[in-house]
Amino acid sequence: MLKGKIPGKETIFTTMSQLAREHQAINLGQGFPDYDPDQTLINLVNEAMNNGYNQYAPAMGYLPLRESIAQKSKSLYHCEIDPQQEVCITPGGTYAIYTALTTVLHPGDEVIVFEPAYDSYVPDILINGAKPVFIPLSYPDFSIDWDRVRNAISGKTKMIMINSPHNPTSSVLNSSDLKELSEIVNRHDLYVLSDEVYEPIIFDGMKHESVLKYPEIFKKSFVVFSFGKVYHCTGWKTGYCIAPKSLMKEFAAIHQFNAFCCFHLVQVALATFMKNEKTFSSLSNFYQKKRDLLSSQLTGAGFKALPSHGSFFQLFDYSSLSDEDDLSFAKNMTIHAGVGAIPVSPFYSQKSNVHALRFCFAKKDETLVAAGERLKNYFRN
């Protein structure tokens, strides 16, 4: 008999991408680039394959890659981590999140989740027999109301999950948010899952506030990253988790009987590639230009841009174009205007009244312009 611990609903990404394919729509829905990774990185992967890195990697990952990650954590966040015992390379960020939650949660535990939330969080909590306690991000800036967090904490609360830069709202946490978080987790002795997969993609001169910068939070945290998101290679499904030694030991115990290890030659390539800091520091500027291009296209079609401070998404309010609910509007837009986007309501546990769609601007400039033209033709005529 199947366990049926989670609702077996198809994710909204599958639904909308399928619809976009059926109607030859330009897919600005699912979060992946339509351009290739840097040629240097591709060459390094080929080199690693030719150099014989074709068998199992060490369970925790190729050590020089873990060393490059430790070096990055030190230079960006002044956080000294032990590459041998505090980093694990994982098959993507999603896997790292699942493994971290499975490491910590027992049936009956409660986990604070901010909504809208990336769609793997709640199934990961439920599958472990724990209970999500939802707190909505405040509209329209999608910030956290920390008093609501204090009020939601019970004797069963085990963990708080944060995500910055945030998918789907593109909000980012600032240093005062991290101070509030620190006060709460220390007072109640809670774990933190910090999803930082869009780490370097942050705009308008803002700085990413990683949990790695805050030793008082990091001591009970799992911090999750994704190479796929950062280096335009989502299909390689390679990410990593950083956690203090005692937590990482438990995480590794689960990982070794699940994936055991991940794609070896990609790790070898990334170890060299990420040593060049520019590969990372150039991303803000690269994506900010794409954000601004998409925004000018969509505002020309009658959408209202909500602020996008990070990630490769932006929400656009469509109230002046239609009073449909967001799922119907997104489907009709895909079918009739030929542009796919993601409705926001599936990121909530309850019905939401946000009249906005999430658009992904990790696309070639010509794709963004072509989508803009289609939307202008459809909504302006």
Ligand SMILES: Cc1ncc(COP(=O)(O)O)c(C=O)c1O
């Ligand atoms: C907020 C967030 N966390 C985690 C992930 C998963 O990353 P990966 O593709 O490395 O599993 C995604 C992917 O869309 C995401 O948006």
